[in-house]
Amino acid sequence: MTDVNPRPATVTPNEAADMLDISPVTVRRYYKEGLLRGRKIGTRLIRIETASVDELIAQGEQQPAD
Incomplete structure (x- = not known):
């Protein structure tokens, strides 16, 4: 079965920050x-x-939020 909503190849810094639980500045x-x-x-x-x-x-390299 194919994934109906595949993950995008790239994300914005804000989206990456949410995924990593860090600030966009840190991203x-x-x-x-x-x-x-x-x-x-x-x-x-x-x-x-x-x-x-x-x-x-x-x-496991994510840092705490700024």
Whole structure:
């Protein structure tokens, strides 16, 4: 059976923050430091790879909220 609502390949920093239970500011910092993979869209927008969020959760690397 196929999944009716598959997870998106990328999420916004706010969505990633909710998944990790950290602040969006921390998500952006993790992206800049290379702890989360993603892509930049234009000059300001970023999208975080869902697989990268899942890997961070699996590693238990999330930090307390700012």
